[in-house]
Amino acid sequence: MLSPNSAMRRVLFGIAVTGLLITAMPTPPSWAFRCSGLTVFGGVRRDRELKYCVQSGRENSWDRYWLKIPKEKVNLAISELRINYPESYRGEFNEDRIEVTVNGNKIELDDALWDRDNRFIQIYPTEAIPANTDVEVVLSNVRNPNFGGMFNFNALVVTRGGPPLPEYIGTWVLAIN
Numbered sequence: 001m002l003s004p005n006s007a008m009r010r011v012l013f014g015i016a017v018t019g020l021l022i023t024a025m026p027t028p029p030s031w032a033f034r035c036s037g038l039t040v041f042g043g044v045r046r047d048r049e050l051k052y053c054v055q056s057g058r059e060n061s062w063d064r065y066w067l068k069i070p071k072e073k074v075n076l077a078i079s080e081l082r083i084n085y086p087e088s089y090r091g092e093f094n095e096d097r098i099e100v101t102v103n104g105n106k107i108e109l110d111d112a113l114w115d116r117d118n119r120f121i122q123i124y125p126t127e128a129i130p131a132n133t134d135v136e137v138v139l140s141n142v143r144n145p146n147f148g149g150m151f152n153f154n155a156l157v158v159t160r161g162g163p164p165l166p167e168y169i170g171t172w173v174l175a176i177n
Contacts, residue, residue: 050155050170059148059176062141069135069155073169076159077128081137082166084120089151091176093121094141101136102129128160148176 035053050073055064067083081100098112100123108126115122121139129135151174156166 044152044171044173048170050172052172052174054174057176059144060146061144063144065139065142067137067153067172069169071132071134074131074133074135076131076162078157079128079160080158081123082120082156083137083153085153086151087119088149090145092143093139097140098123099138100125102133144176150175
């Protein structure tokens with residue numbers, strides 16, 4: 001028969017070994033993504049801040065960005081998406097690796113253009129993106145800037161039937177370390 005002390009030692013030993021094994025396990029890729037958090041000081045009004053995820057978020061590395069636009073912000077059908085970014089962001093984008101999903105389904109694009117000089121990306125879907133749908137822009141093969149920081153990427157849209165000028169709908173506050 002085991003004494004209460006030896007039984008307790010075995011339980012504590014088992015818990016300790018389990019804890020060590022869990023912390024020694026490699027991190028699955030899905031845990032490696034960094035997503036938008038809370039901006040405490042400065043920045044964008046809370047109702048204008050959009051959610052995003054980045055694959056690594058490390059300076060001077062290859063990355064992938066998922067820029068989300070919730071359906072509450074898509075009031076009219078979208079015929080063009082435009083993303084502008086600050087002059088301080090010195091990263092690079094791959095025009096051939098830009099995708100858009102609507103409610104989780106990839107849509108066809110007529111064109112995706114990166115204007116380096118004017119610091120914006122223009123995306124033209126083949127068909128207008130319907131109103132009241134979740135939109136996600138996926139930028140793959142992004143080369144992060146050599147120096148990290150907080151970068152405001154602004155979402156602008158041209159709506160079908162609306163004025164041909166892009167309308168601001170929100171900002172992704174990207175953190176690159």
